[in-house]
Amino acid sequence: MKSAKPYIEKNKERFVDELVELLKIPSISADSTYKKDVLKTAEAVKKQLKKAGCDTVEICETPGYPIVYGEKLIDKKLPTILVYGHYDVQPPDPLDLWESPPFEPVIKKTKLHPEGAIFARGSCDDKGQMYMHVKALEYMTETDQLPCNVKFMIEGEEEVGSSSLEWFVSKNREKLANDVILISDTGMIAKDVPSITTGLRGLSYVEVEVTGPNRDLHSGLYGGAVANPINILTKMIASLHDENNHITIPGFYDDVENLSNEERMKMAEAPFNLENYEESIGINSVYGEKGYSTNERNSIRPTLDVNGIWGGYIGEGAKTVIASKASAKISMRLVPNQDWKKITELFKNHFESIAPKGVRVKVKPHHGGQAYVTPIDSLGYKAAEKAYEATFGKTPIPQRSGGSIPIVSLFEKELKSKTILMGFGLDSDAIHSPNEHFGVWNYLKGIETIPQFYHFFTEMSK
Numbered sequence: 001m002k003s004a005k006p007y008i009e010k011n012k013e014r015f016v017d018e019l020v021e022l023l024k025i026p027s028i029s030a031d032s033t034y035k036k037d038v039l040k041t042a043e044a045v046k047k048q049l050k051k052a053g054c055d056t057v058e059i060c061e062t063p064g065y066p067i068v069y070g071e072k073l074i075d076k077k078l079p080t081i082l083v084y085g086h087y088d089v090q091p092p093d094p095l096d097l098w099e100s101p102p103f104e105p106v107i108k109k110t111k112l113h114p115e116g117a118i119f120a121r122g123s124c125d126d127k128g129q130m131y132m133h134v135k136a137l138e139y140m141t142e143t144d145q146l147p148c149n150v151k152f153m154i155e156g157e158e159e160v161g162s163s164s165l166e167w168f169v170s171k172n173r174e175k176l177a178n179d180v181i182l183i184s185d186t187g188m189i190a191k192d193v194p195s196i197t198t199g200l201r202g203l204s205y206v207e208v209e210v211t212g213p214n215r216d217l218h219s220g221l222y223g224g225a226v227a228n229p230i231n232i233l234t235k236m237i238a239s240l241h242d243e244n245n246h247i248t249i250p251g252f253y254d255d256v257e258n259l260s261n262e263e264r265m266k267m268a269e270a271p272f273n274l275e276n277y278e279e280s281i282g283i284n285s286v287y288g289e290k291g292y293s294t295n296e297r298n299s300i301r302p303t304l305d306v307n308g309i310w311g312g313y314i315g316e317g318a319k320t321v322i323a324s325k326a327s328a329k330i331s332m333r334l335v336p337n338q339d340w341k342k343i344t345e346l347f348k349n350h351f352e353s354i355a356p357k358g359v360r361v362k363v364k365p366h367h368g369g370q371a372y373v374t375p376i377d378s379l380g381y382k383a384a385e386k387a388y389e390a391t392f393g394k395t396p397i398p399q400r401s402g403g404s405i406p407i408v409s410l411f412e413k414e415l416k417s418k419t420i421l422m423g424f425g426l427d428s429d430a431i432h433s434p435n436e437h438f439g440v441w442n443y444l445k446g447i448e449t450i451p452q453f454y455h456f457f458t459e460m461s462k
């Protein structure tokens, strides 16, 4: 495979313009107000996949948002790569913290992106990274170098739990048959430190509600004599961690696989600067489970975090009231071997059991998914390693990420294939936050590296 560099150099303005067009459509899967836009984005992805060289592209209807499926099958005897990505994005809130509107992409220079970065919701997660694959396909078909078969499956519900994809995969095992799955929806350590994500955490997401009196009460007349749901909820939540920041739910750690000292030492070799880390997010000290480093806490250890909490009066001024209800949304990040359904059950039983008399507690499970780890001696990993070596001139570092793409473990179960996670975003790209951006350099480097993966994977499969 020839270097894609000259082709990219010639076409880079168009590559950026096309992504900008895609980013203008607010495909927010969580908010039904944007339904038309989500559907419009699927159509736009379909059109671009066709243009880039897919022989067939279809919009596959599901009980939820459609899946865009495309393929170019050149020879049954050659390997097949299945590319997965998502065209939906997170809600942009809080809007007032954006320096430019989330769906009016602008290119600005930053310290880490002196070549410019595209600021828009979805620029990195995942429209920008997904679109690298579309442009890589364009390069390979335009220059007659596509070395193997390729299938694309781009979904519109990743940010809300991929439930339709689960349904789709179980119904289309044959159509989706492949030799390796390729995803760019993660990050890398730094622009000069390429890395391949070898693990993702699982997830259990729940909502809890504490109910006390049958109506909001005057906090003077009743205060002190009845359980205040907000006081109780916060107390219950606080009790979920002990003084060492271990999670106190009985059985929570039972299935956690402990890494060997050797594996932990290997992990510690990855470049990491604690001061820069603290400075980049404006904290004066890190915080977490005793006995583990920051990089371990955010990747190989399970966690429990409140994502949102509400109840009572939050308007202007003061209102003296004991609210009838208080609620919270809680996520638990899980590690390999922990079963998300079992953890959800453990949480539910424990949380209900610690409720004092005087309140009622409801636990409503949301979505979840299993963690994923991939070995570094697989064909796919080796091919990815060679691809990075070809375009970065460096061997990438294997790194387990703290984020979740629950569908990846399901792919392994249903399609029996390994996933290779070639991410090109940086942690500082602010995914899910205001001012999300994606470096133009990263975007083009991804387009350059992906065809090399196709090449090495096909060669090594022989």
Ligand code: BES
Binding pocket: 125, 126, 158, 159, 160, 161, 162, 185, 186, 187, 200, 203, 401, 402, 403, 404, 405, 406
């Ligand atoms: N692309 C992210 C996951 C990610 C980002 C993994 C960076 C590793 C590094 C994905 O879109 C995402 O946000 N996933 C959710 C879970 C999902 C079920 C809503 C997450 O991790 O919170």
Ligand code: MN
Binding pocket: 086, 125, 126, 158, 185
């Ligand atoms: Mn994503």
Ligand code: MN
Binding pocket: 090, 125, 159, 431, 432
């Ligand atoms: Mn995301």
